Amino acid sequence: MIGKLKGLVDSFGDDWVLIDCGGVCYQVFCSSRTLQSLPRVGEAAVVFIETIVREDLIRLYGFSGEAEKSWFTLLTSVQGVGSRVALAILSVMSPAELSSAVALQDKAMIGRANGVGPKLALRVVTELKGKVPAIGAVDAGTLGLQAALGDGVAAGNVADAVSALTNLGYSSAQASAAVARVVAREGDDTATEKLIRLGLRELSA
Known part of the structure; x- marks a missing residue:
């Protein structure tokens, strides 16, 4: 082999x-x-x-890298996702972005790939939830926040801050990573406005 x-x-x-x-x-x-x-x-x-x-x-x-290879293996385990479709998804998303999309159940991000319709995108995020490769694509703090957001258990201020940053044009991976770093320093009870402001500072650093 x-x-x-x-x-x-x-x-x-x-x-x-x-x-x-x-x-x-x-x-x-x-x-x-x-x-x-x-x-x-x-x-x-x-x-x-x-x-x-x-x-x-x-x-x-x-x-x-190993992360992209691991994602290829996971993607092709989903019914309806062959090698060509898996490569199409990996062509438009980095391993970190794919990890974020699955953790956040963001089927719209998956649906950007050629050959991936709404039903298949939903199947991908549903079947792969909890199966994100452990090969350093996203740090543990970020993945923890993404999982909390995806499960609907993240604090409202944190979820609102991530949503605001994505509405400003940042990817969900970038937004959740930035907010995760702020929360680690400031605590998860930080006001939404402050999370957004400090998150933007993280993203511009």
């Missing part, structure tokens, strides 16, 4: 890259985020690999 490829970038396609490993070129299918993170043709690259074996094909999927 191939776990990781180290080699030189040979060429790129719309959704794949050829990695030259000692004269053998492997075609690796990737999210657009991973493709954009790779170096130029002729330069050294490392990609984490998930191998999909079926009766009619053997295909390698590549990822920039």
Whole structure:
């Protein structure tokens, strides 16, 4: 089983890259985020690999890190989410943003990906709730706040502050992370207005 490829970038396609490993070129299918993170043709690259074996094909999927690979495995465990759809989701969302969307049950964020309709987005956030990978995509304090928000148990002032920051254009991952840091310093009884003000300071730092 191939776990990781180290080699030189040979060429790129719309959704794949050829990695030259000692004269053998492997075609690796990737999210657009991973493709954009790779170096130029002729330069050294490392990609984490998930191998999909079926009766009619053997295909390698590549990822920039363990977190993205873990999310690919989780996403493809959801009924209706194949490899192509999983890569589409990972193309529009980072592992941290995906962790946040699942924790907050934010199906609209998942629905931004090509090929993901409202019903499938709802299935993704429902089936994956509580299954967020533990590979450092989001710090524990942030995940705790996101889980509280998603379960509807976060204090009203905290939930209102996160909502206000997302309405200002920040992602739910950014907003909840900023508010989590403020709450850790100031306490969860801090007034909403102060949470918003200090949250904005965190986001602009």
